[in-house]
Amino acid sequence: MNLLWMVGAPLLTGLAIVLAPARYARLIALGGAILQMALVMGLYFSFTHEREVGNVFPLLFEKQYQWFPSLGFSLHIGVDGIAVAMMMLTAFVVVAGVLVSWRMEHMKKEFFFFLTLLAFGAYGFFMSMDLMVMFFFLEVAVIPKYLFISIWGSGNKTYSANKLALMLMGGSALILVGILGLYFSLPPESRTFDMAKLAETGIGFEIQRWVFPLVFVGFGVFTALFPFHTWVPDGHSSAPTAGSMFLAGISMKLGGYGCLRAATYLMPEGAREYANIIIVLASIAIIYGAFATMMQKDLKYINAYSSISHCGFVLLGIGMLTKTAITGAVFQMVSHGLMTALFFAIIGMVYERTHTRLVEQMGGLLKVMPFIITAMFIAGFCSLGLPGLSGFVAEMTVFVGSWETQDVFHRTATVIGAMSIVVTAVYILRAVGQVAMGPLAASGEGVEDARWYERWSVIILIAGILAMGLAPFWLYELVSPGVDVIVNQLAGE
Amino acid sequence: MFEYLHLMKSEAMVLLIIFILLFIKLGKGLHNDTLLSVVQLLLLCTVVISFGFNDTGRVFNGMFLHNTLIGFQKGILVLAVYIISLVCSNWFRQTEHLAEVFVLMLSALLGMFLLISADNLLMFYLSLELSSIPVAALANFDLNRRKSSEAAMKMIMNSALASGIMLFGISLIYGLTGSLDFAQIWGQVKTEPIHMMAFVFFFAAFAFKLSVVPFHLWTADVYEGAPVPVTAFLSAVSKAAVTFAMVNVLAKVFANLSGSWYVLVVALSVVTMLVGNLFAMRQDNILRFLAFSSIAQVGFILVGVSGQNEQATVATTYFMLVYVFSNLAAFGVAAVLLSEAGITRIEQLKGLYARSPFLAWALSLGLFSLAGVPPAAGFFGKMFLLMAGASKGNYIFIGIATLNMIISLYYYLRVVRLVFTSPDKDVASLQVSRPVIFGLGICIAGIIFTGVVSWIYDHIQSLV
Numbered sequence: 001m002n003l004l005w006m007v008g009a010p011l012l013t014g015l016a017i018v019l020a021p022a023r024y025a026r027l028i029a030l031g032g033a034i035l036q037m038a039l040v041m042g043l044y045f046s047f048t049h050e051r052e053v054g055n056v057f058p059l060l061f062e063k064q065y066q067w068f069p070s071l072g073f074s075l076h077i078g079v080d081g082i083a084v085a086m087m088m089l090t091a092f093v094v095v096a097g098v099l100v101s102w103r104m105e106h107m108k109k110e111f112f113f114f115l116t117l118l119a120f121g122a123y124g125f126f127m128s129m130d131l132m133v134m135f136f137f138l139e140v141a142v143i144p145k146y147l148f149i150s151i152w153g154s155g156n157k158t159y160s161a162n163k164l165a166l167m168l169m170g171g172s173a174l175i176l177v178g179i180l181g182l183y184f185s186l187p188p189e190s191r192t193f194d195m196a197k198l199a200e201t202g203i204g205f206e207i208q209r210w211v212f213p214l215v216f217v218g219f220g221v222f223t224a225l226f227p228f229h230t231w232v233p234d235g236h237s238s239a240p241t242a243g244s245m246f247l248a249g250i251s252m253k254l255g256g257y258g259c260l261r262a263a264t265y266l267m268p269e270g271a272r273e274y275a276n277i278i279i280v281l282a283s284i285a286i287i288y289g290a291f292a293t294m295m296q297k298d299l300k301y302i303n304a305y306s307s308i309s310h311c312g313f314v315l316l317g318i319g320m321l322t323k324t325a326i327t328g329a330v331f332q333m334v335s336h337g338l339m340t341a342l343f344f345a346i347i348g349m350v351y352e353r354t355h356t357r358l359v360e361q362m363g364g365l366l367k368v369m370p371f372i373i374t375a376m377f378i379a380g381f382c383s384l385g386l387p388g389l390s391g392f393v394a395e396m397t398v399f400v401g402s403w404e405t406q407d408v409f410h411r412t413a414t415v416i417g418a419m420s421i422v423v424t425a426v427y428i429l430r431a432v433g434q435v436a437m438g439p440l441a442a443s444g445e446g447v448e449d450a451r452w453y454e455r456w457s458v459i460i461l462i463a464g465i466l467a468m469g470l471a472p473f474w475l476y477e478l479v480s481p482g483v484d485v486i487v488n489q490l491a492g493e
Numbered sequence: 494m495f496e497y498l499h500l501m502k503s504e505a506m507v508l509l510i511i512f513i514l515l516f517i518k519l520g521k522g523l524h525n526d527t528l529l530s531v532v533q534l535l536l537l538c539t540v541v542i543s544f545g546f547n548d549t550g551r552v553f554n555g556m557f558l559h560n561t562l563i564g565f566q567k568g569i570l571v572l573a574v575y576i577i578s579l580v581c582s583n584w585f586r587q588t589e590h591l592a593e594v595f596v597l598m599l600s601a602l603l604g605m606f607l608l609i610s611a612d613n614l615l616m617f618y619l620s621l622e623l624s625s626i627p628v629a630a631l632a633n634f635d636l637n638r639r640k641s642s643e644a645a646m647k648m649i650m651n652s653a654l655a656s657g658i659m660l661f662g663i664s665l666i667y668g669l670t671g672s673l674d675f676a677q678i679w680g681q682v683k684t685e686p687i688h689m690m691a692f693v694f695f696f697a698a699f700a701f702k703l704s705v706v707p708f709h710l711w712t713a714d715v716y717e718g719a720p721v722p723v724t725a726f727l728s729a730v731s732k733a734a735v736t737f738a739m740v741n742v743l744a745k746v747f748a749n750l751s752g753s754w755y756v757l758v759v760a761l762s763v764v765t766m767l768v769g770n771l772f773a774m775r776q777d778n779i780l781r782f783l784a785f786s787s788i789a790q791v792g793f794i795l796v797g798v799s800g801q802n803e804q805a806t807v808a809t810t811y812f813m814l815v816y817v818f819s820n821l822a823a824f825g826v827a828a829v830l831l832s833e834a835g836i837t838r839i840e841q842l843k844g845l846y847a848r849s850p851f852l853a854w855a856l857s858l859g860l861f862s863l864a865g866v867p868p869a870a871g872f873f874g875k876m877f878l879l880m881a882g883a884s885k886g887n888y889i890f891i892g893i894a895t896l897n898m899i900i901s902l903y904y905y906l907r908v909v910r911l912v913f914t915s916p917d918k919d920v921a922s923l924q925v926s927r928p929v930i931f932g933l934g935i936c937i938a939g940i941i942f943t944g945v946v947s948w949i950y951d952h953i954q955s956l957v
């Protein structure tokens with residue numbers, strides 16, 4: 001199949017939303033989201049089919065179109081298993097996000113348009129094999145987030161929106177300087193932005209040594225790399241429900257994927273040079289995020305801080321540079337994307353009914369809204385790594401992979417990471433228990449359970465979590481060849 | 494004769510419009526609406542003629558040079574004037590002296606055409622004067638506003654000063670090289686102090702016209718005081734023309750000094766971006782805000798100019814095309830708001846979306862493009878300027894420029910946020926007239942398509 005459909009579908013959906021009357025906006029958005037999901041599923045099946053018939057070429061469905069050829073850009077698209085996994089994650093979160101926002105009334109046309117624009121940016125980002133095109137799609141996904149928070153957000157939204165936009169743009173500025181530096185440091189005849197060509201010809205260590213940190217930290221800002229994580233709690237808690245789902249579910253994954261694809265894969269020597277620093281920062285993020293979560297009273301802040309901790313696992317896996325650990329990092333991206341989107345969706349539903357997000361003002365909600373609270377349990381258990389759910393698979397793989405390197409430093413980092421699971425269990429069980437159990441709090445009186453669109457939104461995300469948690473082998477088979485390519489690159493082959 | 498007409502077709506067309514306007518004025522005169530439609534139609538023809546059928550050649554003993562790139566640049570300038578005539582049509586219809594306004598504006602445009610075509614210092618100087626004195630007269634056209642007269646006064650004083658400085662530079666060059674012809678000067682400019690001095694004087698005049706810091710002090714007052722169409726003309730057309738001329742002259746006349754002027758351009762660029770951005774943050778008047786934002790944009794243009802190669806020329810031309818669309822979208826909305834609702838301050842933009850979604854979107858897209866946010870064309874424009882600048886390998890400078898993009902994002906987004914915030918009280922919706930919708934529509938289409946359609950950039954590249 002032609003991958004351009006994956007960006008074409010959201011683009012056409014967005015166009016239809018703009019042209020149609022406002023009352024049809026949500027229907028078109030849902031139709032478009034389902035279409036994208038069908039396309040992604042089609043992509044997955046044709047991808048696995050190609051692999052089954054023995055196509056071992058790392059990139060499938062590759063196409064190259066002219067785009068600013070005189071400047072060395074080209075619209076070079078293609079997917080490996082990692083990209084397919086990320087696009088499936090995007091499709092799940094987009095459908096769930098549209099469904100959760102079904103009752104959106106304020107400026108709904110714009111709301112669904114921006115939602116679709118974000119999906120457009122994410123799909124394009126995951127499939128691009130050209131650094132500049134990748135950067136373009138990354139930037140496309142920044143400003144809708146700002147508008148989400150500042151128009152439809154709540155709380156201290158001006159501050160949060162500015163903080164988010166400026167920090168993310170700061171991250172992209174680092175990436176841009178890195179990319180341009182990389183391009184112009186190469187000898188004129190081999191200058192290109194094409195990642196496949198760059199990986200083939202190789203980049204000198206002198207260049208890697210200063211470009212790698214720029215690109216890695218730039219993408220790291222997106223995925224809450226300590227100490228650039230401060231936009232996460234404010235941004236997530238002020239965003240509207242669908243906005244938080246996108247931010248944590250997809251947007252933070254753009255950073256993780258970029259760290260893997262643009263930094264580690266292209267500049268393996270740089271990655272080896274800085275791996276220890278990455279591991280230290282990731283460990284700090286994991287443990288700091290976990291302890292900071294314990295102190296939070298607001299459900300959204302709880303999930304936001306725990307996202308910092310969980311995304312730390314992604315960076316830890318990448319920093320370990322072994323095959324199992326990097327596979328774990330990819331697993332963690334998918335798992336965290338689904339789980340955190342589910343959690344934010346549920347927090348939105350609970351808030352809509354109880355008009356509070358403070359844990360202490362809730363209680364006994366399981367009696368009045370069994371469906372929503374059951375889903376919340378599932379999200380919580382996934383977050384603390386209960387076997388059978390996706391979180392366990394992902395974190396376990398990261399730990400096994402990190403344990404493979406046998407020296408004190410790596411093992412200490414692994415132990416610190418593993419310890420955070422205990423802290424996670426404490427805050428998740430405390431929060432969920434308080435919300436669900438005990439006598440019914442005043443805020444929970446007279447509320448009803450989930451409506452049909454909310455149910456579907458939850459069901460789709462839980463289906464993803466279960467599919468990954470109960471049968472992780474299909475995901476492993478999907479991403480494994482892609483990870484092999486990166487690991488081979490790291491091994492210098 | 495045919496050669497003259499063919500190479501100077503844009504100039505001839507503008508001259509024709511000027512004469513038509515003068516004859517109409519001599520006769521009975523026309524109603525403003527009719528006159529405006531006539532002018533718009535003629536300008537549209539000029540746009541078509543300027544973009545098409547370009548050839549390379551010289552006339553007037555080599556003083557006047559025309560080639561495909563210059564033809565395209567002239568096209569950008571007329572296109573900008575055409576868009577101004579559409580988006581500011583409210584003001585044009587209300588003014589008492591419509592014919593005079595256009596005669597002056599088109600005379601300035603004619604001067605700009607000759608400026609970018611000039612291949613001789615004398616010609617260059619004369620056309621620079623022709624392009625600035627009518628604008629000063631135009632700045633005074635809000636006859637019963639004192640600020641308008643103040644703006645005209647500041648404008649004429651500064652223009653005179655800049656011209657004087659440039660004339661001094663020119664006379665030094667003439668004394669040193671014994672020629673006024675670009676081609677003959679080129680080989681004779683050396684890296685000696687006296688040549689440097691001539692260059693610095695010459696460059697200072699450009700800096701005045703482009704409002705590069707520290708020569709920017711007139712900008713905000715003039716933008717605020719002058720009528721909105723004139724401000725739009727100054728910030729889009731005038732800036733574009735001087736930029737084209739500057740890139741041309743730096744490459745043609747001062748190529749031998751390129752090592753020295755690189756340092757100068759980088760230093761001025763950094764200062765200009767910083768000052769423009771930091772001051773733009775604190776403005777509460779829309780026009781002053783746009784003035785400082787345009788100063789910051791000039792700093793960005795200098796990033797591209799510092800590249801000193803063919804790509805710098807292409808990137809600057811491309812950026813100016815994008816800048817015309819983005820800036821005129823913002824000015825167009827400001828003009829409508831001023832004439833229809835008397836809105837001058839940024840806080841009054843609050844709830845604009847509730848009053849007119851179209852204006853809100855046009856303004857936001859314009860500002861997004863100015864800020865360099867994709868998929869708006871401004872993103873590509875800035876990216877290519879950065880690429881041109883980065884080819885020198887000075888990544889600290891590029892880093893400073895990208896940081897400035899982030900600073901500018903802060904104040905552009907502040908305005909966008911206000912536009913989409915719900916208003917405090919119920920407000921009447923704004924009516925937008927058809928020419929304005931058409932003009933803003935051109936800008937919006939330009940902002941969306943100039944970027945993602947790479948054909949336009951490739952076309953400019955092929956012209957060089």
